[in-house]
Amino acid sequence: MPELPEVETVRRTLAPLLGETIVSTWGSGKALRLGRPVELERIRTACAGAEVAALRRLGKFLLIDLGQREHSLLVHLGMSGRLRHVHSPRARAPHTHLEWTLKGGGLLRYSDPRRFGSVELVERGREREHPSLRRLGPDPLEDCPDPELFFRSCRTTRRPIKVALLDQSLIAGVGNIYASEALWQARIHPSTPAARLRRPRTDALLQAIGKVLHRALEHGGTSLKDFVAADGQSGSHAHYLWVYDREHAPCPRPECGGSIRRTLQQQRATFYCPRCQH
């Protein structure tokens, strides 16, 4: 579910956790993402008595640094994962897979109905060696990506630019919603082979990605169905989407006069305006 703006919204709303001490960890024992059973015992040991020292984000991954320990928790929300900071714990909601009890009395709760997400331990300072993080491209919010580098990365693949954007290696954090949004903003047809884009167009795309992600972040992310921040708030950006999930709607460019079309690329919905995207 969550793309960069949603994960960043979660990171920001988790800020009250900073300085809190973890007392204990509870786990459902259910497996999360394929091939990676949750290492509950290792996580328990690493978290017990640890302080939440920092909250970081790399693309769609969240890192919770455990103070005075050499580890960080690496969290991916997959499609339906949620991290909630719960102040007055009630009965455990269904699909809760991990829960960290805090010294102050609250809880950090990870729930994920579809279990496409993951929670694991990584060695701090060496997180980039993790298989999932190794191939991540620059983060559009953190790294001020270099337009020259972005252009050269695009040149390496002839795949459609929409498909290439989802790959996370060109740029980290763009998912299915914001790929369509950024391509509309940059007036680029989603089927254009990435390598065929000339320099001014990759510059425009990189700018559009930054603009789209910042704008979504200002609205607390997109809650199409059930995304909520760590404090339980929904994001309002669904009201401001230009093309995503707007098939047959008029193109938001008043002078264009086109209407939004839906197509499938790699079995994933792509929305675009055939009139102003080339």
Added chain:
DNA sequence: AGACAAACCTGTCTGC
């Protein structure tokens, strides 16, 4: 290299 499909798993919506 890249197109394509399948895998992980559950909830929700659509159409009959």
Added chain:
DNA sequence: TGCAGACAGGTTTGTC
């Protein structure tokens, strides 16, 4: 009303 099937914001893996 009930049920089957399609579909969903992500990533990984395998085949051709």
